[in-house]
Amino acid sequence: MGEILNQVGMTSLTTLLSIAVIFLLAKLMGTKQVSQMTMFDYVVGITIGSIAAELATELEEPAKPLTAMILYGLIAVLISVLTNKSIKVRTMVTGKPMVLLENGVIYRENLKKARLDLNEFLTYCRIGGWFDLNQLQSAVLEHNGVVSFLPKETDRPATPTDLNLNPKQSQVQVPFVMDGILLADNIHQAGKEESWVQRSLLRQGYKDEKTVLLALWDGGEKLTVFPMDPPAEP
Incomplete structure (x- = not known):
């Protein structure tokens, strides 16, 4: 009975330790929405989560998964700093935008590079509110997997400037x-x-x-x- 209670106590301590380390690493690595994550961010997040789960139940040598978690977090922070300072590193790690459609032309090779087929591309267009491709000037796949759209001037919504209006500037509530x-x-x-x-x-x-x-x-x-x-x- 005493051994069971001891294991429960140790597991509780290592679980709390893993939660504390994940919290500190998340604060250190910065806050991003899932849609803003690069593939590297996503992989590192999954890996750190897996190691944290191992740390929570590792009673023999908890220092090993703890060290791995900290190293993953520090490397992620280092790469984030490098991508902010170097365009080459940024391009290598996060990738660069890719034109999927321009001036009525769908770039098939870029779709292949992005691992997108035509059905998926059309789905992205519909999700973005574009059911008629004739209304689009450009469609660009961003490095975080989001497709951005530039409508043709004749098909974009009218703005107050177009109508010679001067509305009062709204403020954040x-x-x-x-x-x-x-x-x-x-x-x-x-x-x-x-x-x-x-x-x-x-x-x-x-x-x-x-x-x-x-x-x-x-x-x-x-x-x-x-x-x-x-x-x-x-």
Whole structure:
């Protein structure tokens, strides 16, 4: 019984250690969305995860997988630094954009290099909202696997400039209330006071912030408010 408890305790410690190391390595390597990862990032992430799982259950020699995890993380950081400083290294590690379509011509050889067939290419186009290839000027496969599209001038959406309009510049909405709590730091950084927020809520029928799930400020004199409890469906 004592041996079992000892193994459980050691496994718990090595599991916590692996989680802590993964967290530190993730912070060190930087934050990227999955869609922004290069193939190298993806492979390193899977490898570090596999080693972390081994570390969690390695009771005899936990130093070996721990050392491997740290080395993988440091090498990934080193390569990231090199790709930032050297265009040649960046091209070698992350690759470069590849033109798949230009001026009505589909580049078959580039599709082959990208390991894409025509059906997959057409799927990417439809996902991007392009069902008629005649509307496209260019389609480019980026190094992270995302296909970017440039529509023809005659088929792109009209902009305010095209219509000689001068709309007011929108601002990023700042949360002033979340989960019924006033976010004092956000409010003060925006040059407002809690009392102003409470008055604004009151004008919209909310007696206090506790009845508000989310309140956003876009630079105007009114908040966009979402109630804590939505009205009952009719």
